Amino acid sequence: MPTTHTQSAPTLPTTTPAVLSLESRLAAVEAAMTVALDEAAVAYEVRTAHIQIDPVDLADILTVPLTPTLQPTTPHGSPVAALLQRARQRLLTDGWCAGSQIREDGARCLYGAIRVEAAGDRSLEARGLEVLMDAIRADFTDADSVPVFNDRWADGRVPMRMLGQAAALADNRGQ
Template sequence: MTATTAPAASAAIAAPLTFDERLALAALAVDARIDNQPLDLTDIVRAPADTPRPATSPYSTPIADLLHRARLRIETAGWCRDAAYDDAGAVCPIHAIRQEAATRGQADDACVLLLESIQRQWADETIPAWNRRQPSAAPVLLQLDHAAQLAHARNL
C-alpha cells in the first residue's frame, strides 16, 4: 500500500504551478505585507534639512517657468561664458535651459524666445555669440527674466 501511495504523493508535489497560480500567490503575498506592515519612513531618502529649497516660480505657463528655472540654475551653479558647461558645474544659458526642460521641443521653444529677447536689445545673431560678449552673469540673468516675461505674456 505504501508503494502505490508514494508515486501519487510525489506526482502532486512535482506538478509546477501555472503562471496564473503564481500570480495569485504573489498578489496574496503583497496584500498580506501591505495589510500587516506599517510604512517605515526611515527607508525614504531625504535631502539634508539645510539644503535651500528652490524658490517657487512666479510663472504659471510652462515655457516661462522653464526660463525661470534656467535662470535659477545659473544663479546657483554659476555662469559659463565660453562653453556649454565647465568642471565646476557652471552652465551657459542654452545648457541651463536644456537641463531644466522636460522635452527637446520645450528647450527649443525656450531658446527661440531667449534669442528673440536678446535680439530686441542686441545685434547678436546667436545666443552663444551674445553670451560670450557678456562681462558677467548679471546681463544673462536679466535676459532670461525678459524672455520669461515674454513667454508669460504670450501664454507659453
C-alpha cells in the same frame, strides 16, 4: 680800546589792531570760502572736461545677491516661461560661464541651463531658446544666436537679466 656801537632795532609805533565784530569776521570768512569754492569748481571742470560718460543701464549695475536666496520664486504658469525661470534660477545657484555649456565647477551658459532644465524635451528647449532670442533681439539687435550672445559677456549679469525678461515675455504670450 675801541668803542663798540650797538645798534638797537628801530622801534615801530605800536597800534592796536582793529577789532571786528563777530558778524564782520563771519562775513570775511564766508567771502574767502566762496572764492575758494569757486576756484575749486573751475579747477574741477577743467580737469574733468575730457571725460566722456557713457549712458549706464541701471539693470547692469543692480546685481543679484552673492548668496542666492533659497526661497523659490513664484513659478510662471506657462511651460516655456517656467523653463526660462528655472534656467535663470539654475544660473543663480550653480553659476554662469562663457565658452562652454558646462564648466567643471557646474557653472553653465544660457544654452546649457535651458537644455538641462528642459530635461530632454527638445520641443520645449527650442521654444525656450526662441523666446530668449526674441528677448535678446529686443535689446541687442546685433545678436546672432544665444551662444554668441552669452559668450560676449565677462559676467552673467546681463545674460541672467535676459533670461528673466524672456520668462516674462513667454508668460505674457502664454507660452
